Amino acid sequence: MTETLAVETGALVKRYENVLALAGLDLAIEPGCFFGLLGPNGAGKTTAVSILCTLLRPTSGEARVFGKDVVRERPAVRPLLGIVFQDPSLDTELTGRENLDIHARLYRLPERAARIEQALDMMDMARDADRGVRSLSGGMRRRLEIARGLLHGPSVLFLDEPTLGLDVHARRSLWQHLERLRDGGLTLVLTTHAMDEAARLCERVAILNEGRIVAAGTPRELCQEVGGDHIELELDRPEDALPLLRAKPNVRDVWMENRTVVITVEHAPTELVPLIETLKTLGIHAVRMREVNLEDAFVHFTGHKIDAAGNLA
Amino acid sequence: MTTFFTDVATILRRELLRYRHERVYLLGQILLPLLAVVFIGFPGDRLGESVDYASFLASGLLMLIITSGAIGGGYTLIEDVQRGFLRPILVAPVTRTSIVVGKILARLLLSIFIVSVMVLILALFTNLKLAHPLMALGSLAAMTFGFVGFGIVLATSLRRAESFRSVAVFVTLPLYFLSGMFFPVQTLPGPMRYVALVNPLTYGVDLFRYGTTDVNEIPLVADGLVLLVFAVLMTAIAARAFERRLAG
Numbered sequence: 001m002t003e004t005l006a007v008e009t010g011a012l013v014k015r016y017e018n019v020l021a022l023a024g025l026d027l028a029i030e031p032g033c034f035f036g037l038l039g040p041n042g043a044g045k046t047t048a049v050s051i052l053c054t055l056l057r058p059t060s061g062e063a064r065v066f067g068k069d070v071v072r073e074r075p076a077v078r079p080l081l082g083i084v085f086q087d088p089s090l091d092t093e094l095t096g097r098e099n100l101d102i103h104a105r106l107y108r109l110p111e112r113a114a115r116i117e118q119a120l121d122m123m124d125m126a127r128d129a130d131r132g133v134r135s136l137s138g139g140m141r142r143r144l145e146i147a148r149g150l151l152h153g154p155s156v157l158f159l160d161e162p163t164l165g166l167d168v169h170a171r172r173s174l175w176q177h178l179e180r181l182r183d184g185g186l187t188l189v190l191t192t193h194a195m196d197e198a199a200r201l202c203e204r205v206a207i208l209n210e211g212r213i214v215a216a217g218t219p220r221e222l223c224q225e226v227g228g229d230h231i232e233l234e235l236d237r238p239e240d241a242l243p244l245l246r247a248k249p250n251v252r253d254v255w256m257e258n259r260t261v262v263i264t265v266e267h268a269p270t271e272l273v274p275l276i277e278t279l280k281t282l283g284i285h286a287v288r289m290r291e292v293n294l295e296d297a298f299v300h301f302t303g304h305k306i307d308a309a310g311n312l313a
Numbered sequence: 314m315t316t317f318f319t320d321v322a323t324i325l326r327r328e329l330l331r332y333r334h335e336r337v338y339l340l341g342q343i344l345l346p347l348l349a350v351v352f353i354g355f356p357g358d359r360l361g362e363s364v365d366y367a368s369f370l371a372s373g374l375l376m377l378i379i380t381s382g383a384i385g386g387g388y389t390l391i392e393d394v395q396r397g398f399l400r401p402i403l404v405a406p407v408t409r410t411s412i413v414v415g416k417i418l419a420r421l422l423l424s425i426f427i428v429s430v431m432v433l434i435l436a437l438f439t440n441l442k443l444a445h446p447l448m449a450l451g452s453l454a455a456m457t458f459g460f461v462g463f464g465i466v467l468a469t470s471l472r473r474a475e476s477f478r479s480v481a482v483f484v485t486l487p488l489y490f491l492s493g494m495f496f497p498v499q500t501l502p503g504p505m506r507y508v509a510l511v512n513p514l515t516y517g518v519d520l521f522r523y524g525t526t527d528v529n530e531i532p533l534v535a536d537g538l539v540l541l542v543f544a545v546l547m548t549a550i551a552a553r554a555f556e557r558r559l560a561g
C-alpha cells in the first residue's frame with residue numbers, strides 16, 4: 001500500500017482574467033519532507049500555495065492535502081494546514097499574545113495558554129509577546145507569524161517566502177528555528193527565490209517557471225543534472241578574454257560577473273591548465289574553482305538571472 | 314452548533330480587541346449625528362407645525378446612522394477579504410456563516426453603544442428617551458443584521474469600489490427617504506406610501522421610534538414579523554454570497 005502523500009496536485013491550472021498563473025502543475029510531496037517550491041517572481045508560487053490552502057479555487061485540475069481534496073473537502077483540509085503568508089497578516093492592533101490567542105480559539109484548542117507559551121518559546125518570542133504588533137520589528141513579526149502557524153500543530157506548514165526582508169542574522173536564526181521542526185515529522189512547503197535558503201533547508205525542490213515545473217529532485221540531483229564546474233578568473237583585461245574563451249571547444253559557457261570571468265566546463269581539474277595557458281598574457285590575479293550550485297541550476301532551468309530582490313535581469 | 318457559537322464568539326472577540334484602538338472613529342460616529350440633529354432638527358421644529366419634530370427626526374437620524382453604518386460594515390468586510398486582511402481567519406476551520414455573524418454582532422455592539430450614548434445626550438434637549446429599550450434593541454439588531462447582509466450582497470455583486478459607492482447611494486437614498494425616517498409614512502403621497510410599505514427600513518424606523526419616543530404608526534406585531542424575516546433572510550443570503558464569492 002502506498003502512503004498518502006502530504007501534498008499532491010494533478011494538472012493544476014489557475015487562470016486569472018488574462019494571466020495563466022499555473023499551467024498544469026504536478027506536485028507530489030512526501031509526508032515529513034522539507035520541500036522547496038522555487039521560482040522567479042510571478043512564477044505562480046503564491047498562487048499554488050493559495051489553492052492548496054483553500055483560499056483560491058483552481059480553474060481546473062486537482063489538489064489534495066493528505067488525500068483530501070482542497071476544493072470539495074475544505075472543512076477537512078483546513079485543520080491540517082498551517083501557513084505563513086508572503087505579506088504580513090498579523091493584527092497590528094493586537095499584541096502578539098492576543099494574535100495567538102485568537103488563532104488558538106479559531107482552532108478550538110484546549111489548554112490555550114500553555115500551547116501559546118510553548119509556541120512563543122520555540123520562536124524565542126516569549127519576552128516580546130505582550131507588545132503591540134505595531135511596535136515589533138519585521139523579524140519579530142515573522143517569528144510571531146511562524147509561531148502562529150505552528151500553534152495548532154498542523155500536518156503541513158506552508159511558508160511563502162518567510163525570510164523576505166529579513167537581515168542576515170534574522171534569516172539565519174529563522175533557519176535554525178525551522179531546522180528544529182525537522183524531527184517533529186512536520187511537512188514543510190517553502191517557497192523562495194533565495195537559493196541559499198532552499199539549499200540549506202530543503203530535502204527536495206521543484207523549480208517553477210511560468211506556471212510549470214521545469215525541474216524537480218534533491219538539490220544535489222538538480223546540480224548534477226546541470227553538471228559541470230565553474231572556474232572564476234580575475235583578470236587585468238577581462239573583455240579580451242571573452243572571445244578567446246568562446247572559441248575554445250571545451251568551454252560550455254562563459255560570462256562576466258562583476259568584472260570576474262566565469263567559465264563553465266565539464267571537469268575543472270583537467271581544463272584548468274590549458275585555460276590558464278590561453279589567458280596568461282591577460283594578467284591573471286586570481287583563480288577559483290567551484291561546483292555548480294543550486295543557484296546555477298536555477299538560472300539554467302529558468303533561463304534567467306535573478307538579483308537579490310528576486311527580479312529577473 | 315456549539316462550535317458555531319464558539320466560532321462566532323471568537324470572531325466577535327477579535328473585533329472588540331480591535332475597537333480598543335478606534336476611539337477617534339467612535340467619537341466621529343457619535344458627533345456626526347449629534348450635529349445633524351442640532352442643525353436640522355431644531356430649525357425643522359420651528360417650521361413644522363407637528364409638536365415634536367426634533368425628537369421625531371432624532372430617532373430617524375439615529376436609524377440612518379445605524380443602517381448606513383451597517384451597509385458600510387458589510388462592504389468593508391468584503392473589502393478586507395479582497396485586500397487579504399482576513400486570510401488567517403479564512404484558512405481556519407470556521408464556517409463562513411460564523412465569520413459573517415461574528416462580524417455583524419460586533420457591529421451590533423458598536424451600534425448599541427453609539428445609540429445609548431446618543432440617546433443620553435439627546436435626552437438633554439429633546440424628548441428622546443429609552444421608552445421601550447427592548448423594542449429599540451430589537452429594531453437595532455434586525456437593522457444591523459439585515460443591512461450588514463445587504464452591504465455584503467451588494468459588495469459581492471459589484472467588483473469595484475466606485476461602482477459600490479454609486480450603486481449604494483442610488484439604492485439607499487430612496488430607501489432612506491421612503492422609510493418614515495424624515496417624514497411620517499402617512500404624509501407620503503399614495504404610490505410612495507406603497508413603496509414605503511415594502512421597504513423593511515420603514516418597520517425598523519417605526520419600531521425604533523416606538524422604543525425611543527413612544528410614538529409609532531404601524532402595528533408593532535407587523536414591525537416585528539417583517540424585521541425578523543428581513544434579518545434572517547438577508548443574513549442567510551449574505552453568508553451564501555460570502556462563501557461563494559470567496560475562493561474565486
Ligand SMILES: Nc1ncnc2c1ncn2[C@@H]1O[C@H](COP(=O)(O)OP(=O)(O)OP(=O)(O)O)[C@@H](O)[C@H]1O
Nearest residue numbers: 016017019021039040041042043044045046047048
Ligand atoms: N489576483 C490576481 N489577479 C490577476 N493576476 C494575478 C493575481 N494574482 C497573481 N496574478 C498573476 O499570476 C502570476 C503568478 O503570481 P504569483 O503571485 O503566484 O507569483 P509568485 O511566484 O508568488 O511571485 P513572487 O515571487 O513575486 O511572490 C503573476 O503573473 C501575477 O501577475
Ligand SMILES: [Mg+2]
Nearest residue numbers: 045046047086
Ligand atoms: Mg509569491
